[in-house]
Amino acid sequence: MKYLKKIIKALIITIGSILILTFLFTVFNYFDIISGKTLTIIKIIIPLFSLALGGFTLGYGAIKNGWLEGIKIGLIITFIIFIFNIIFTNITLKDLLFYASLIMSAVMGSMLGINVKKEEKP
Numbered sequence: 001m002k003y004l005k006k007i008i009k010a011l012i013i014t015i016g017s018i019l020i021l022t023f024l025f026t027v028f029n030y031f032d033i034i035s036g037k038t039l040t041i042i043k044i045i046i047p048l049f050s051l052a053l054g055g056f057t058l059g060y061g062a063i064k065n066g067w068l069e070g071i072k073i074g075l076i077i078t079f080i081i082f083i084f085n086i087i088f089t090n091i092t093l094k095d096l097l098f099y100a101s102l103i104m105s106a107v108m109g110s111m112l113g114i115n116v117k118k119e120e121k122p
């Protein structure tokens with residue numbers, strides 16, 4: 001049960017940061033603070049950053065195998081995005097590469113999280 005709470009916390013952080021950052025940059029685009037070309041780059045960076053943040057949270061709470069924790073959170077979020085993508089659009093090779101980069105972002109975040117925790121202990 002304790003482990004499920006950690007995963008739910010990481011999911012909330014990931015989805016929450018995606019929603020907040022998307023809303024923030026949508027407002028910036030609405031008021032012409034950022035251009036359309038910048039927004040297309042930000043659309044790629046937001047999920048990568050959010051999954052790295054969720055992976056960091058899960059990896060920070062892990063005892064060992066930070067990379068495995070990152071794969072877990074990465075697969076969960078990528079599966080959710082994949083289901084929405086199947087329902088509303090067609091899947092392309094570019095989408096599959098993006099999903100792989102999402103999983104790798106979560107793995108890197110969780111590996112960083114577990115290493116930061118290890119460095120804090122004397």
